[in-house]
Amino acid sequence: xxxxxxxxxxxxxxxxxxxxHGNVETPAFMPVGTAATVKGxxxxxxxxxxxxxxxxNTYHLWLRPGRETLVALGGLHRFMAWDRPIxxxxxxxxxxxxxxxxxxxxxxxxxxxxxxGSTHRFTPENVVGFQEALGVDIAMMLDICVKxxxxxxxxxxxxxxxxxxxxxxxxxxxxxxxxxxxxVQGGLDERLxxxxxxxxxxxxxxxxAIGGLSVGESREEMAGFTRFTAALLPVAKPRYLxxxxxxxxxxxxxxxxxxMFDCVYPTRAGRHGRAITRSGEYNIRNAGYVRDERxxxxxxxxxxxxxxxxxxxxxxxxxxxxxxxxxxxxxNLAALAALMSDARDAIAAGRWSAFRDAALxxxxxxx
Amino acid sequence: xxxxxxxxxxxxxxxxxxxxHGNVETPAFMPVGTAATVKGxxxxxxxxxxxxxxxxNTYHLWLRPGRETLVALGGLHRFMAWDRPIxxxxxxxxxxxxxxxxxxxxxxxxxxxxxxGSTHRFTPENVVGFQEALGVDIAMMLDICVKxxxxxxxxxxxxxxxxxxxxxxxxxxxxxxxxxxxxVQGGLDERLxxxxxxxxxxxxxxxxAIGGLSVGESREEMAGFTRFTAALLPVAKPRYLxxxxxxxxxxxxxxxxxxMFDCVYPTRAGRHGRAITRSGEYNIRNAGYVRDERxxxxxxxxxxxxxxxxxxxxxxxxxxxxxxxxxxxxxNLAALAALMSDARDAIAAGRWSAFRDAALxxxxxxx
Numbered sequence: 001x002x003x004x005x006x007x008x009x010x011x012x013x014x015x016x017x018x019x020x021h022g023n024v025e026t027p028a029f030m031p032v033g034t035a036a037t038v039k040g041x042x043x044x045x046x047x048x049x050x051x052x053x054x055x056x057n058t059y060h061l062w063l064r065p066g067r068e069t070l071v072a073l074g075g076l077h078r079f080m081a082w083d084r085p086i087x088x089x090x091x092x093x094x095x096x097x098x099x100x101x102x103x104x105x106x107x108x109x110x111x112x113x114x115x116x117g118s119t120h121r122f123t124p125e126n127v128v129g130f131q132e133a134l135g136v137d138i139a140m141m142l143d144i145c146v147k148x149x150x151x152x153x154x155x156x157x158x159x160x161x162x163x164x165x166x167x168x169x170x171x172x173x174x175x176x177x178x179x180x181x182x183x184v185q186g187g188l189d190e191r192l193x194x195x196x197x198x199x200x201x202x203x204x205x206x207x208x209a210i211g212g213l214s215v216g217e218s219r220e221e222m223a224g225f226t227r228f229t230a231a232l233l234p235v236a237k238p239r240y241l242x243x244x245x246x247x248x249x250x251x252x253x254x255x256x257x258x259x260m261f262d263c264v265y266p267t268r269a270g271r272h273g274r275a276i277t278r279s280g281e282y283n284i285r286n287a288g289y290v291r292d293e294r295x296x297x298x299x300x301x302x303x304x305x306x307x308x309x310x311x312x313x314x315x316x317x318x319x320x321x322x323x324x325x326x327x328x329x330x331x332n333l334a335a336l337a338a339l340m341s342d343a344r345d346a347i348a349a350g351r352w353s354a355f356r357d358a359a360l361x362x363x364x365x366x367x
Numbered sequence: 368x369x370x371x372x373x374x375x376x377x378x379x380x381x382x383x384x385x386x387x388h389g390n391v392e393t394p395a396f397m398p399v400g401t402a403a404t405v406k407g408x409x410x411x412x413x414x415x416x417x418x419x420x421x422x423x424n425t426y427h428l429w430l431r432p433g434r435e436t437l438v439a440l441g442g443l444h445r446f447m448a449w450d451r452p453i454x455x456x457x458x459x460x461x462x463x464x465x466x467x468x469x470x471x472x473x474x475x476x477x478x479x480x481x482x483x484g485s486t487h488r489f490t491p492e493n494v495v496g497f498q499e500a501l502g503v504d505i506a507m508m509l510d511i512c513v514k515x516x517x518x519x520x521x522x523x524x525x526x527x528x529x530x531x532x533x534x535x536x537x538x539x540x541x542x543x544x545x546x547x548x549x550x551v552q553g554g555l556d557e558r559l560x561x562x563x564x565x566x567x568x569x570x571x572x573x574x575x576a577i578g579g580l581s582v583g584e585s586r587e588e589m590a591g592f593t594r595f596t597a598a599l600l601p602v603a604k605p606r607y608l609x610x611x612x613x614x615x616x617x618x619x620x621x622x623x624x625x626x627m628f629d630c631v632y633p634t635r636a637g638r639h640g641r642a643i644t645r646s647g648e649y650n651i652r653n654a655g656y657v658r659d660e661r662x663x664x665x666x667x668x669x670x671x672x673x674x675x676x677x678x679x680x681x682x683x684x685x686x687x688x689x690x691x692x693x694x695x696x697x698x699n700l701a702a703l704a705a706l707m708s709d710a711r712d713a714i715a716a717g718r719w720s721a722f723r724d725a726a727l728x729x730x731x732x733x734x
Contacts, residue, residue, distance in 0.1 A: 035688055040690055042674075042690065044670075064686060079678070291440065309440065315432050316404060318431065319404075321402055322407035323409065
């Protein structure tokens with residue numbers, strides 16, 4: 001893996017990540033395919049949308065279809081018929097969300113499957129090994145993500161174990177086609193963020209994620225700690241803010257110096273009738289759209305916006321038709337892909353601050 | 368509308384239907400888009416699959432989004448972004464399925480919406496007018512479809528009213544871009560089938576459907592009455608067998624002299640994990656497919672079969688992922704489109720009986 005930083009505009013960065021399965025122009029948004037599928041969307045759709053890299057989940061793939069099946073079928077890319085880069089998260093976030101169904105120790109975490117109650121164990125080593133066996137382009141280190149608000153002791157303990165596990169994960173890493181990223185924790189505590197970043201940067205990993213945000217704090221706290229943490233990371237390495245996917249949060253993240261993002265938001269919102277546009281969000285189920293002949297977003301040139309009307313999508317959602325979630329998920333992903341593409345152009349052209357301000361304060365409203 | 372009959376092979380027919388929105392090579396299968404959408408499938412998918420004409424439902428469109436909205440939005444083609452031919456059924460079948468929520472008289476039928484209980488009335492005239500207002504290529508006459516088994520008196524009464532309504536519908540028909548088809552009823556009674564066909568043929572409509580089959584009778588009874596009824600219809604006009612969509616029934620229908628078919632079967636089966644192949648059907652959820660690297664149907668060249676494995680589809684269905692129903696619906700429609708295309712070639716080449724026998728007795732089984 002290589003990362004070329006082409007230029008900066010303020011803290012915003014324009015780069016290219018070269019991975020085993022292709023290049024990723026940054027800043028980039030990664031659509032989420034939790035169970036080896038971006039919900040309702042094919043790989044051909046993703047290419048058409050302009051997705052350069054997608055994210056999938058270690059926790060879910062570990063449980064189903066499982067490592068043996070994925071390896072027998074030639075790895076994750078071949079399994080899901082996606083030939084561009086894939087990043088998998090470490091499963092730490094999902095396991096710690098299980099709460100009563102997991103038991104943590106210094107060596108790893110034992111948990112019960114949410115599917116069938118069966119017992120499994122993650123260690124820093126087997127989580128890296130699993131992701132390597134799947135053949136993904138970027139693997140994430142097993143970390144400990146604390147929900148906010150949290151006490152200083154709890155956050156400090158999560159930083160301690162996250163570093164311990166990062167050292168062990170790094171030692172287990174094969175350094176082949178799969179790049180390994182560390183995840184900085186530390187909650188809303190600058191001292192702990194500094195400690196976590198310092199200890200992980202010492203491992204000289206190919207890239208670093210900012211974890212432990214978008215987990216209960218305010219939007220302002222998230223933006224502030226994103227900027228604070230990004231500044232602690234090496235300039236020459238990619239920075240990934242986990243779990244962020246609204247227009248405002250993406251703009252704030254880029255403005256804080258982040259290169260990569262992922263979030264279920266665009267597809268989850270799409271399944272529930274919520275349209276993401278450059279001039280705000282709205283719900284297509286609202287009565288006003290029943291005879292609205294405009295596209296979902298008049299400023300969007302995606303397949304959905306060049307083919308269908310709001311009236312038709314309103315009908316699909318009111319009729320609970322499968323095509324509604326499919327089309328609105330497609331549009332929402334295309335909207336974020338276009339936002340990131342335009343952001344890259346703005347940074348390259350030295351007009352990031354104007355782009356940022358316009359994106360945060362659109363001249364027209366959505367409806 | 369014109370219909371050119373290019374040739375016959377036994378009772379099987381090869382023709383071309385020329386409609387306001389394009390040509391339909393027959394025999395043809397029409398995917399069903401009940402609520403102005405073939406479930407989970409876009410118009411672009413339908414074109415890729417090779418669908419030449421689709422079916423939508425008067426009953427459902429009448430209730431939602433309703434005539435005024437559809438007219439305001441430029442008609443059904445524009446509403447759903449499908450520019451090839453559309454046939455709408457008359458809604459008779461759905462209304463009579465309501466049973467306790469409808470009241471029939473000689474002038475029409477009053478019914479309660481299954482959506483909100485609101486009261487509506489269908490007459491032979493307003494059902495033709497509705498379909499013409501939507502701008503469809505083929506409208507169906509309001510008829511009375513009797514579930515089987517049924518007594519002779521009930522079937523005779525349905526034939527009497529179906530003829531009465533066909534005369535009134537024909538008188539109301541504007542004879543513009545929308546062709547109007549009559550529907551032959553008569554259950555499993557040859558005398559009543561003859562009466563119904565004779566009375567409707569006298570109206571000199573552009574085409575005729577065989578109704579009142581695929582409603583509870585045996586497969587042999589359906590095939591026999593299809594053949595019997597088709598032979599009562601004008602050679603020079605298209606014949607449409609309503610509600611038929613399995614490989615065996617399509618082959619039997621073509622063999623009996625039918626040109627057009629529709630059924631929810633391929634999409635409904637697809638949503639439930641049932642794969643239609645040239646060598647039989649199977650359920651993709653079965654344990655044997657979890658690591659099966661073959662495509663859904665090794666004999667199929669559709670997008671799904673050239674992209675994904677059975678193992679991946681098995682995973683999608685086991686994970687209850689939206690993409691599973693989408694992909695298997697796509698394949699099932701493509702499978703029937705390819706079957707019909709091959710059937711047309713076989714009839715044109717004078718090898719229909721060999722094709723028919725091979726289709727009914729495939730050399731290899733699906734799994």
